[in-house]
Amino acid sequence: MLAFAYSRSEMVHDALVVLAKMKDLSFQPSILTYNSLLYNLRCTDHLWNVYDEIKSSGIPPSEFTNSIFIDGLCRQSRLQDAVSFIQETEGKEFGPSVVSFNTLMSGFCKMGFVDVAKSFFCMMLKCGLRPDAYSYNILIHGLCIAGSLEEALEFTIDMERHGVEPDVVTYNILAKGFRLLGLMSGAWKVIEKMLLKGVNPDVVTYTILICGHCQMGNIEEGFKLREEMLSRGFELSIISYSVLLSSFCKGGQIDEAMKLLYEMEGFGLKPDLITYSILIRGLCKLGEIQRAIQLYKEMCLKRIFPNSFSHGAILSGLCQKGMISQARMYFDTLTKSDLTEDIVLYNIMIDRYAKIGNIGKAVQLYKQIIEKGITPSIVTFNSLIYGFCKNRKLDEARGLLDTIKMHGLVPSVVTYTTLMNAYCEVGNLQGMLKLYQEMEAKALKPTCITYTVLIKGLCKKRRLQESVQLLEDMYAKGLAPDQITYNTIIQCFCKAQNMRKAFQLHDEMLLHNLQPSPATYNVLINGLCVYGDLKEADSLLVTLQDNNIRLTKVAYTTIIKAHCAKGDVSKAVVLFYQMVESGFEISIRDYSAVINRLCKRNLITDAKKIFRMMLSGGISPDQELCWVMINAFHLGGDLNSVSELLAKMIKHDLFSE
Missing domain, CATH: 1.25.40 (Serine Threonine Protein Phosphatase 5, Tetratricopeptide repeat)
Incomplete structure (x- = not known):
């Protein structure tokens, strides 16, 4: 009992001392004592020592001894040792059991080696062992995680064929598999089959369905399931509530989320750090900083200590609201506590200072990081580079690339794209292209934003054909341009008075199932008004109105000004009335x-x-x-x-x- 109590409390050395004392007193430990010790030490380096001692003591192992030992090896990711052990014990009195094979299969599935786990399933059959529901569930779960749903379903059929009835765990695994792929209709078919077989859903079943519907953005269905769950007498878990809370927060329904928090407490569930963090982040995103701080204080009063996620949410919220002085005060309070080593908090403040153009404050915080011995991240440098670029200090921004390497970090695509954009803005095409070549040499894959910057730079120098070629290169590399990419190049063709090519690019967007944005039509209408035919601009406007395509106020004001400039004031008045009727705010x-x-x-x-x-x-x-x-x-x-x-x-x- 004493040895067991020590081992269960992870007081390893004390447990071994007790075992040694037993030997000194000529007490022979039973296999039950050894098994309990082996079980509680299965995640430690003492596992082999205890097993060797069992063998040297001459005490015959029980049917559980080997299973516990294999479980320990698997938990320590020593899968090859576990396989060797299975092979050594094959044919002995207490050779591999179904439990041993299950443990081994579970270990391989957790490591992502489902095919290896399947081979041990076959070996189990060859050894004359009959797989149980747990055996099948392990493989079905592994296949579902790997995305092989069809094969998982085949194993379920094979399970029934061999007289092993799928249980609630089996159906839950399959439902979760469909949920992970976003196929909620498939998950519901699994539940239907489950009900037909007379297997009742449990808390896990409902949690899986609630998670699935909430992640798909169907909060109403998730809420219905929660009501059904309560009506059946089930208590929602912290996970279920957290998922619902997260969905409400994402949808901006923060009051509903707060009601759920109080409901949780009413059912006796204690909100944890994750629960509070979700709510605090949700409140901050909606700009409800004071309520977030109040909730933060409430969390601290309950002795739930916030992490960087909670602190970061409040700090980001204050920054986004433009409350930079309050954010700095909050930040200074945090850095005086044990959170001084958290680079995430420094990154938030440095980024905000960089965004508002206060590069001096950003650099000051960077120096503070270095003085405190905190390792900066690539995010830190990306923010600093952005700040220097915003202040047109390109030499300082470029010099940070060497500083990044000194800290053992690797510049990211964001790093290079930010610098390239800065060179593009000042018209330094050669500097921009040199950075792009350097990025390619480091095998960094350019993003859609990177290409957009390159296209913008080429367009500024009227190298339009090269910009079109870059657009084609994007598709060739499997990278889809977005509306901003097209808008950039369309605008340049408009300025070059090549309206035909501009509209060809517009049509190309539609061919690639990319819906032109209101900004696209602003560019085209402006191009027709300034460089093309005003009648065509009128015709385009009418077409867009007939097709219920949302226009911006800019589109109307552009064409109104054009008609005024051409002397057709009556037409301008008609368009002005249309603009007013469309509900735009007229200044x-x-x-x-x-x-x-x-x-x-x-x-x-x-x-x-x-x-x-x-x-x-x-x-x-x-x-x-x-x-x-x-x-x-x-x-x-x-x-x-x-x-x-x-x-x-x-x-x-x-x-x-």
Whole structure:
């Protein structure tokens, strides 16, 4: 009992001392004592010593001894030793058992060697051993994890053929396999078969289904399953609640997530660090920083100590809200605690300083990292490089590549792409291409963003054919360009007054099932208005409206300005009304642009209509527009309107000296 108590408490040396004392007192330890010791020491280096002692003591091992020993070897990833042991004990009184083979198969499956596990399944049959449900479940699970669902289903059929009935574990494994592949319809078919066989779902079954539906974004179905689960008398696990909480947070339904937290506590479940971290991150993403901090304090009061994930969420939230001084205060508080070694927190602050252009503060924090002996990560350097590039300090940014190597780190694609973009912005095409060649030499695969930067650089130098070739290279390498890539090259062809090629690229997007973005149509409409035919721009606008393609305000203002410039003010007015009816927020600047054009053309009646529309929309005119309208009213003899406007100007102090 004493030896067992020590071994169970992982007090290894004490357990061995007790064993030695037993020998001194001429007490022969039983095989049960040895088995319990072997079991509790199976994850330690003492495993072989205890087994050798069993053999030297002359005590015959029990049927469990070998299984425990094999389990220990597998847990220590000593699979080859486990295989050798199975071969050595074959044919002996307590040779390999079903349990031993199951343990070995489980070990190989966990390491990802499902085919090897299958070979031991066959060996088990050759040894005259009959696989049990656990044997089949191990292989079915291994195959499901490997994505071989068809073979897993075949093993289930083979299982039934050999008179071994699939149990709830079998069906849960299959349902999880379908869930991992995002095939929830397949998971439900497994559940249907399970019910037909008279096997009742358990907590794990419901958890798998809830996880699947939530990960697919179907939170309503996940919530229904939770209700059904409760109605059947099952208690939701922490995992089930965490998945539901995560789904609500991702969907921005933070109040529903908070209700679930209180429900958990009502059922006696204690929220853990993961639960709180999910909620804190969700609140921070929605900008609910104060509520996140309140929840953080609540977590600390319950003696659940936050990790870098929780701290990082709050710090990121403060930074994203633009509360940089509060973020720094929070950061300084953390760095005075035991979290000083956490590079993630430093990276968040350095990145924010770099993004707002305060490279001095970013460098200051970097120096602090070095002084404290903290190892910077590639993320640290990527942020610093971005900051230097933003401040047009390209030599300092380029020099950081050598610093990265000094720290034993490897520059990433992000590193090179950031630098390339900076060289592109200043028109240094040669510097950009040199960096690209250096990146290729390091066998770093360019991303879609990398190619977009290259295309932008080539387009700036009017090397359009080379940019088109890069687009083709992307497809050849299995890399799909996105809307930004196409928009970049389309805009360049528009500027080159090659509208035909610009529209060919638009059509190419559709052929590749890439939906043009509103920005794509802004570029095309602007190209037609400035470099092409205004009638074609009108026609394109009508086509897009007929096809219910969402347009931006920019598309309307571009074509309105073009019609005003060409003298077709009446058409501009029609388009202006369309823009208003589309629900866009119209500014004083938009109104002024049209009203000024109308007044210049002496279309005073139309100018009055739009001016009154502006006033009814709650937008007050500025001084310049007031004088334009006073002049227009005066020329039209409408002195009452002149008086009204003058009164409004006095009221809002719109008179200059």
